[in-house]
Structures are given as structure tokens and as C-alpha cells.
Amino acid sequence: MKDGTIVSVNGLQKTYRGGWLRSSHVHALSGVTLNADAGQVFGLLGPNGAGKTTLIKILLGVIRSSGGTASLFGLPAGSAAARRRVGYLPESLRVDRHHTARTALKYYGRLSGLDGTTIRRRSDELLELVGLAGRDREPVRQFSKGMLQRLGLAQALMHDPDLLVLDEPTDGLDPVGRSEVRQVIERLRDAGKTILMNSHILHEVELVCTHLAIMAKGRVLASGPINNLSGPGIEVSQSAMTIHMEIELERSKLETLQEQLQPMMSTDSAWQLVRSKESNDLWRVQLDCDEQADVDASVDVVRSLDGSIVTLQPHRHTLEHTFMRLVQQAGSPGRDAGPTP
Ligand SMILES: Nc1ncnc2c1ncn2[C@@H]1O[C@H](COP(=O)(O)OP(=O)(O)OP(=O)(O)O)[C@@H](O)[C@H]1O
Numbered sequence: 001m002k003d004g005t006i007v008s009v010n011g012l013q014k015t016y017r018g019g020w021l022r023s024s025h026v027h028a029l030s031g032v033t034l035n036a037d038a039g040q041v042f043g044l045l046g047p048n049g050a051g052k053t054t055l056i057k058i059l060l061g062v063i064r065s066s067g068g069t070a071s072l073f074g075l076p077a078g079s080a081a082a083r084r085r086v087g088y089l090p091e092s093l094r095v096d097r098h099h100t101a102r103t104a105l106k107y108y109g110r111l112s113g114l115d116g117t118t119i120r121r122r123s124d125e126l127l128e129l130v131g132l133a134g135r136d137r138e139p140v141r142q143f144s145k146g147m148l149q150r151l152g153l154a155q156a157l158m159h160d161p162d163l164l165v166l167d168e169p170t171d172g173l174d175p176v177g178r179s180e181v182r183q184v185i186e187r188l189r190d191a192g193k194t195i196l197m198n199s200h201i202l203h204e205v206e207l208v209c210t211h212l213a214i215m216a217k218g219r220v221l222a223s224g225p226i227n228n229l230s231g232p233g234i235e236v237s238q239s240a241m242t243i244h245m246e247i248e249l250e251r252s253k254l255e256t257l258q259e260q261l262q263p264m265m266s267t268d269s270a271w272q273l274v275r276s277k278e279s280n281d282l283w284r285v286q287l288d289c290d291e292q293a294d295v296d297a298s299v300d301v302v303r304s305l306d307g308s309i310v311t312l313q314p315h316r317h318t319l320e321h322t323f324m325r326l327v328q329q330a331g332s333p334g335r336d337a338g339p340t341p
Contacts, residue, residue: 007036013067046215087161093152112159126154146177166197216330249307
């Protein structure tokens with residue numbers, strides 16, 4: 001493990017056994033490997049059932065893995081020493097209705113073993129950070145979901161943890177609440193806090209995360225800096241583009257053109273006849289290009305065959321495009337049934 005690595009997960013496996021006579025099993029994690037370093041906001045992004053919560057539960061020591069290793073700060077995940085250095089915000093934090101924001105923070109501060117002076121100082125700082133400074137004496141039963149979630153963030157930060165773990169931090173919030181929670185996370189990111197967060201909201205991940213692992217079916221499909229993901233056997237650089245091109249070409253030259261453009265074709269069905277006239281046809285074609293040089297080369301090929309480029313529209317790949325492609329390739333969740341070996 002290199003210096004500065006906060007989360008280190010290697011070949012992690014988790015099989016849930018259940019059903020009648022515990023005969024069916026679900027491979028929730030099938031060899032997950034990832035690392036998150038200090039100062040990163042690391043997102044776990046994946047569809048329902050991808051294994052994100054299972055991974056977080058193993059890191060927090062709530063459940064045990066079935067194989068592989070997981071460590072936090074170089075300490076075994078789930079050990080008391082590792083847990084002391086983590087702040088956790090569950091998907092929906094329950095705070096007793098009689099509390100105010102301030103008394104709730106006092107309660108959580110005491111649970112973390114903080115003294116009265118530290119609790120007062122941290123509460124002042126954190127209420128300010130999460131935008132609840134003027135509302136700290138109101139009962140939390142009057143709080144909106146967004147305010148409760150911001151109080152939850154303050155709670156998770158009371159003991160100044162080295163890692164903050166957030167489980168779907170904006171799930172179930174309205175757009176205003178989402179944006180307010182996001183702003184707090186952005187402030188923490190800009191202050192250099194290390195955060196591991198679990199989400200299935202692409203837009204949110206794109207806005208707040210510096211690094212990302214896309215998960216599906218208990219596996220990591222791609223991971224790395226948000227604009228430059230990589231994965232086993234796949235090229236998912238976000239600098240890649242899809243080109244939509246309409247080409248007018250002499251019918252007799254079509255085969256040659258198809259052969260020459262074949263290496264860049266995104267799908268076999270990407271050739272679409274738009275219109276025929278005399279000996280010429282207008283074709284619509286879709287190409288995947290890794291860089292501008294590929295676009296230029298495609299144009300050169302068309303021109304060398306005396307084809308006319310009628311329209312040319314480059315679409316830079318978004319995270320959504322990458323995510324959808326990877327998840328579709330991965331298929332459905334890793335469930336199987338039958339006798340346990
Ligand atoms: N306690 C359990 N017993 C049996 N199967 C479980 C258990 N917990 C989770 N699973 C299964 O493990 C797989 C991964 O679930 P997990 O909750 O980790 O996914 P997730 O990515 O967090 O999904 P979501 O976004 O829906 O929370 C799913 O197929 C789920 O049904």
C-alpha cells in the first residue's frame with residue numbers, strides 16, 4: 001500500500017447465503033479491487049444491487065467479507081482502531097425528535113468521547129459549515145429532510161475523522177435539499193477532506209467526486225480520476241468521441257469506404273441509408289473516435305473516395321454514456337440459486 005492510501009480493497013468477495021435451507025446464494029461482491037487516496041472524493045457509482053452498500057458495510061465492519069482484503073489507513077477494515085478514524089452518514093440518520101441541532105451534536109460528541117469544550121467548539125464550526133448556525137436551537141422535528149441530512153453531515157464530522165463515508169447522501173431530497181447537501185460536500189472536498197460516497201445519481205457524482213469506481217454485478221467495471229476512467233480490457237477515456245457523419249457517396253465506392261472505416265465503427269448497424277439518387281446515396285454513419293486525429297483520418301478516407309461530408313457532429317462522451325455502456329455490457333446482478341457446494 002502506498003503512502004497516502006486511505007482505502008485499500010483487494011479481491012474482495014461477499015456471498016450472502018439465504019433462502020430455504022440457505023440453498024440460494026448471491027455474489028454481492030466478486031473480487032472488488034480499488035484504492036482511494038487522501039484528499040480524494042471517491043464515488044462508488046452503480047445501479048441497484050451493484051454491491052456498493054455491501055462494500056461500505058465491510059469497510060465499516062458491519063458485516064464480514066467472504067474473501068479478499070480490505071483496509072483503512074493500513075488497518076484492517078472494521079477494527080476498532082480503523083473505525084475511530086471514520087465518520088459515517090447512513091442513508092437516513094434518525095435523530096430523536098426532542099433534540100435541537102445543538103443538543104444532537106452534543107449527544108454524538110459525547111458518544112465519540114469528546115469533552116465539553118471540544119463539543120462546543122466543533123458544534124459552532126460544523127453548524128456554520130452545514131448552514132444551520134441560525135437554526136441550532138429549533139427542534140429537529142421541524143427540520144426538512146435536507147436540513148436533517150446536513151445535521152447528519154455535522155454529526156459524522158464531530159470527531160474530525162480522517163475519512164468520511166456517505167451512503168447515498170442526497171437520496172430522497174428535493175432539488176433544493178440536494179443542492180444544499182452537495183454544497184457542503186463540495187466545501188469539504190475543497191478543504192481536502194477524504195470522502196467515500198455511494199450514489200446512483202450520475203449528475204451528483206460528476207459534480208462532487210474527484211475519483212470514481214463504476215460497479216455492477218459485484219465487480220468494478222472501471223475506476224480512476226473522474227475524467228479518465230480505466231478498466232480491465234475497456235477503453236473508457238472521457239476524451240473519446242462519437243462522430244455522427246452524413247456522407248454522400250457514389251454507390252460503387254460504398255464497399256471500399258465501409259472497409260476503411262470499419263475499425264472505427266461503433267456498431268454494425270451504424271450504416272443507415274438516408275436517401276438514394278441516381279448513382280449516389282446519402283448514408284448516415286456513426287463512428288467511435290479516441291481523439292481528434294481519428295476524426296481527421298475518417299474525413300480523409302471519405303474525401304479520398306470523392307465522398308461529400310454533408311454533416312459532421314462530434315459528441316464528446318459523458319459519464320452517463322460511459323456508465324450506460326459499461327453497465328449494459330455487464331448485464332444483470334450476480335444472483336444464482338441452487339445447492340450450496
Ligand atoms: N443481507 C442480504 N442477504 C441476501 N442478499 C443481500 C443482502 N444484502 C444485499 N443482498 C444482495 O446483494 C446484492 C448487492 O446488494 P447491495 O445492497 O450491496 O447493492 P447496492 O449497490 O448498494 O444497491 P442499492 O443501490 O439498491 O442499495 C443485491 O443483489 C442484494 O439483493
